[in-house]
Amino acid sequence: MIKVEQLTRTFGDFKAVDSISFEVGAGEIFAFLGPNGAGKSTTIRMLTTLLAPTAGRIEVDGLDPARQAHEVRRRFGIVFQDPSLDQELSAWENLDLHGVLYGVPRRTRHERGEALLQAFDLWERRNDAVKTFSGGMRRRLEIARGLLHTPKILFLDEPTLGLDPQSRNQLWAHVQKLNATEGVTVFLTTHYMDEADRVARRIAIIDHGRIVATGTPQQLKEQTGKDSLEGAYLALTGTAIREETPDAAARMRMAAQMWGRGRR
Amino acid sequence: MQAIYILWLRELKRYTRSRVQIIASLGQPVLYLLALGFGLGPVFRASGNGSYLQFMAPGVIAMTVLFSAMFSGIALLWDRQFGFLKETLVAPVPRLHVMLGRTCGTATVAMLQGMLVAVVCVVAGFRPASLALVPAALAFLALTAVVFAGAGTAIGSSLKDMQGFQMVMNFLVLPLFFLSGALYPLDHLPAALAAFTRIDPLTYGVDGLRGMLTGRAHFAAVVDAAVLAGVAAVLAVLGAWRFSKIEV
Numbered sequence: 001m002i003k004v005e006q007l008t009r010t011f012g013d014f015k016a017v018d019s020i021s022f023e024v025g026a027g028e029i030f031a032f033l034g035p036n037g038a039g040k041s042t043t044i045r046m047l048t049t050l051l052a053p054t055a056g057r058i059e060v061d062g063l064d065p066a067r068q069a070h071e072v073r074r075r076f077g078i079v080f081q082d083p084s085l086d087q088e089l090s091a092w093e094n095l096d097l098h099g100v101l102y103g104v105p106r107r108t109r110h111e112r113g114e115a116l117l118q119a120f121d122l123w124e125r126r127n128d129a130v131k132t133f134s135g136g137m138r139r140r141l142e143i144a145r146g147l148l149h150t151p152k153i154l155f156l157d158e159p160t161l162g163l164d165p166q167s168r169n170q171l172w173a174h175v176q177k178l179n180a181t182e183g184v185t186v187f188l189t190t191h192y193m194d195e196a197d198r199v200a201r202r203i204a205i206i207d208h209g210r211i212v213a214t215g216t217p218q219q220l221k222e223q224t225g226k227d228s229l230e231g232a233y234l235a236l237t238g239t240a241i242r243e244e245t246p247d248a249a250a251r252m253r254m255a256a257q258m259w260g261r262g263r264r
Numbered sequence: 265m266q267a268i269y270i271l272w273l274r275e276l277k278r279y280t281r282s283r284v285q286i287i288a289s290l291g292q293p294v295l296y297l298l299a300l301g302f303g304l305g306p307v308f309r310a311s312g313n314g315s316y317l318q319f320m321a322p323g324v325i326a327m328t329v330l331f332s333a334m335f336s337g338i339a340l341l342w343d344r345q346f347g348f349l350k351e352t353l354v355a356p357v358p359r360l361h362v363m364l365g366r367t368c369g370t371a372t373v374a375m376l377q378g379m380l381v382a383v384v385c386v387v388a389g390f391r392p393a394s395l396a397l398v399p400a401a402l403a404f405l406a407l408t409a410v411v412f413a414g415a416g417t418a419i420g421s422s423l424k425d426m427q428g429f430q431m432v433m434n435f436l437v438l439p440l441f442f443l444s445g446a447l448y449p450l451d452h453l454p455a456a457l458a459a460f461t462r463i464d465p466l467t468y469g470v471d472g473l474r475g476m477l478t479g480r481a482h483f484a485a486v487v488d489a490a491v492l493a494g495v496a497a498v499l500a501v502l503g504a505w506r507f508s509k510i511e512v
Contacts, residue, residue: 048354050512073356086348088278094348100270101355129281145351248424252345255426 001026001153001185002047007056009042016042018209019056024202026152029179029186031200033193033233035242039209040189041081044157047187048078061152074102076153077146081161082253083138087131091122091141094130095148102149109148116144120174136167140174147178154178156188160195168192172199193230203229207237267357268365274348275336275369279376286380289332293324293381297388300447313449321385322401322474323446328381329408330466333374334437337416340366341423344512353512363417363507367500371406371413378405393479400485401476407492408469414499421506439464446470450482465495 002024009017017039024030034040045051046058049069058065065072085094092113099109117123120140130138139159146154156175160168172195179186190196196203197217204214213220213236217229224235246254279286301317308316343349352362379402392398419432443457444466453461461467472488475481481488 045512050354070356073354078354080350082346082350084346084348084351086274086278088281089274093277097270097274097348098351098355101267101352101357103266103356249345251425252342256346 001028001061002030002187003057003059004043004047005057007043007046007058008054009039009046009051010054015209017046017053020206020209020211022204022211022214024185024187026185027179027183028202029176029188029200031196031203032187032189032206033196033203034189034206035237037242038206038237040206041157043206044155044187044189048076048155049073074149075151076155077143077149077151078155079139079142079146079157079159081157082249083142085130085138085142085145088129090127090129091117091133092126094141095145098145098148104149112148112150116147119178120144121170134167136163136171139163139167139171143171143175147182147184150182151184153185153187156186158189158191160190160192168195175199193228193233197229205233205236212236265361267355267361268368271352271362271365272369272372275366275373279373286377289328289377290381290384292331293328294384296324296327297321297385301388317385317389318391318478319449319474319480320447321382321388321390322477323444323470325378325382325385325405326408326444326466326470326473327441327446329374329378329405329469330412330441331437332377333370333409333412334416334419334432336370336373337367337413337418337420338423338429338432340417340420341426341429344510350512353510359508359510360504363504367413367417367503370416371409374409374413375402375405378409392477397476401473404469404472404476404488404492407489407496408466408473410496411465411469411492411499414496414503417503418499418506421503421510440466443467444470445482465492468492468495 004023005021006019007017007021008015008019020043032040032043042051046053047060047065049065049072052066060072061075063072063075089097095113095117096109099113114123117126120143122137122141122144125133125137130141133141143154143156143159160171163171175186176199178184188200200217202214202216203220205212213223215223220232221227221229224232226232226235297317297320301320305316308319313319340349344353353359392401423429443460443464445461446466450458450461450467468483468488468491471482472485472492475485475488
């Protein structure tokens with residue numbers, strides 16, 4: 001479903017992504033793990049048509065995101081790291097707007113919208129403004145919205161950041177159910193190793209722009225001789241904390257948290 | 265096309281639902297109207313210029329349109345990181361359509377806000393010279409709204425973080441307002457100030473509006489309309505170009 005070969009992206013002298021290759025099979029749940037600044041977001045932006053690669057090849061369902069952007073966009077749903085719902089609109093209006101943007105016919109929009117809201121336990125609250133929703137509900141709504149146009153791939157960029165364990169569990173249960181019933185391929189990133197261990201069938205670990213290991217959670221543990229994925233992850237990426245100069249988006253994120261206007 | 269419509273509708277829904285914001289945004293125009301309108305009224309009349317309220321009301325209406333349009337343009341910066349805009353930028357919809365839907369919505373909201381302030385002006389004692397020219401006044405209001413919605417989009421797309429916001433406010437929006445002739449007549453100005461007023465697009469919006477509402481204008485209505493339409497076209501292209509360069 002996703003095929004990446006020798007993918008490279010540089011910003012000036014800095015190699016954010018350095019000649020990485022991996023494949024994600026159809027219907028797979030694939031976790032992309034790595035420390036902050038390792039190149040996860042840059043890779044997702046290239047896979048989702050938002051950034052052109054410097055070199056290398058990407059295939060998303062057989063298409064090239066750089067040249068066939070519109071076709072590729074129809075094929076995936078995405079939940080961004082930062083919230084992207086309209087808080088003033090109701091849950092239903094957010095879904096409906098998404099359906100119109102993706103050219104989903106009205107009838108399908110209504111039927112699938114209802115089915116998804118039911119599946120994500122949001123149907124009763126469909127007419128309430130999103131600003132009255134909890135963090136977990138908003139995340140669920142974003143995932144439901146991402147699935148409305150029946151995408152083949154769902155990208156989840158740190159979807160559980162800041163959620164309590166109950167909401168996290170519930171969210172992954174929903175994602176696993178949708179993966180099983182609809183066969184949607186899931187490409188996720190997270191900093192919670194227990195989640196990746198539990199949810200993902202295969203994992204790639206990226207550090208300093210290069211992929212340092214790929215395999216099932218079990219294989220990664222065996223490879224490093226650790227009994228937890230967290231242990232394996234730390235063995236592969238080291239324990240040093242990454243110093244990152246915040247970019248404009250990160251600065252805004254900090255301001256948002258300070259003013260209490262963030263997701264939580 | 266459906267995308268443009270639904271994004272336009274979204275801006276309208278957001279506006280009509282934010283009652284508190286609507287009331288709050290009336291505060292500044294009302295203050296100008298009452299404090300300056302009545303405060304400077306006697307001096308203005310004594311100098312033989314007639315009613316100051318009558319003179320400044322079109323200026324305050326135009327100011328409302330300027331602030332409303334520029335603010336929502338700048339809010340684009342926030343919206344693309346913590347809002348719905350990001351969702352529209354990965355949708356299979358041409359960027360130009362997203363920009364058009366949003367900018368038209370912004371312009372419509374700015375116009376509605378201006379009309380609301382016009383009603384407040386009438387309550388305060390403002391009287392249009394001729395009801396027949398009110399539609400023409402609305403046309404000037406619409407042109408002004410499009411000019412600054414385009415400017416707001418261009419600026420909002422170019423800003424990198426919220427610090428730029430204060431700069432735009434102090435070095436662009438406020439000068440646009442104070443140099444526009446919204447608060448004083450354009451006759452007998454010092455040469456430097458006169459030159460500045462002539463390069464300020466809002467001058468032509470205020471003048472056109474004032475001409476239609478009070479019959480007192482500095483430039484010919486055709487000149488006002490032509491300048492506004494020209495600037496609107498340039499800013500729309502600039503806005504579309506800047507918007508197409510947004511990275512998320």
